[in-house]
Amino acid sequence: MSNHDQEKNHRPVKRNEMSRRQFLSYTLGGATAFMAAGVTLPMIRFAVDPILKKKSESTWVKVVEEAKVTNEPQEFKFNIHQIDGWYVSDPEQTAWITKDEQGNYFALSPVCKHLGCTIGWNTEKNNEYVCPCHGAHYTMDGKNLSVAPKPLDEYDLKVESGWIYLGPIKANTRV
Known part of the structure; x- marks a missing residue:
């Protein structure tokens, strides 16, 4: 070695x-x-x-007794419970509810389709919805007559046990 x-x-x-x-x-x-x-x-x-999270089915909100609704549009306020991610709130909403000659109830959104102002009924004594911001006019059914490019949106509506319930907003089906 x-x-x-x-x-x-x-x-x-x-x-x-x-x-x-x-x-x-x-x-x-x-x-x-x-x-x-x-x-x-x-x-x-x-x-x-x-x-x-799965989207839940649309919730219906109890708004007004059926007997209180007339052929003249009336403004009704209601609160919706909404969850936006982790934020929970109960914002106040408004709807113009009326019934037509056939007795069918319908509810329109008060938001003008021109620039989003809030419309009023018959403020110019012309039996039309009028927007105070830029003068948009709508018929009782929500059809746009001037300024606004589209008709007023409509709420889903159902009647149960003498009460009117409103659901989500949708495009106008009356015009």
């Missing part, structure tokens, strides 16, 4: 051990990643959950 072989055999075996510095950096890095995940995952869930 040569000297070289003997030196090779007597050389201390080099182990692949972790140094203190490596141990500390792995430990601190792991702890930091764990804490970052703990903060980030709830934020991601908060942002994504409302998007993934």
Whole structure:
């Protein structure tokens, strides 16, 4: 056996051990990643959950007794319960409710289709809806006569147990 072989055999075996510095950096890095995940995952869930929620069927809101509605449009206010992501509110809405010659009830949105102002009924003594902002005029059925490009929107409406219920707004079906 040569000297070289003997030196090779007597050389201390080099182990692949972790140094203190490596141990500390792995430990601190792991702890930091764990804490970052703990903060980030709830934020991601908060942002994504409302998007993934199934849309519920439209809710009907009890607005007025059927007996109170006449052939002359009347303004009725009501509150809707709405959930927008995590924000829950009960904003007040308005509808012009009337019945036609055949006794069918219908409800129109008060929002002018020109620039979104609130319309009023018969303010110029002409049996028309009139917008005070820019002079848009509509018939009792919501048909646009001047200024506005479209007819007034209509609410879904149903009658149950002597009460009128309103649902979501839709395009006007009367004109």
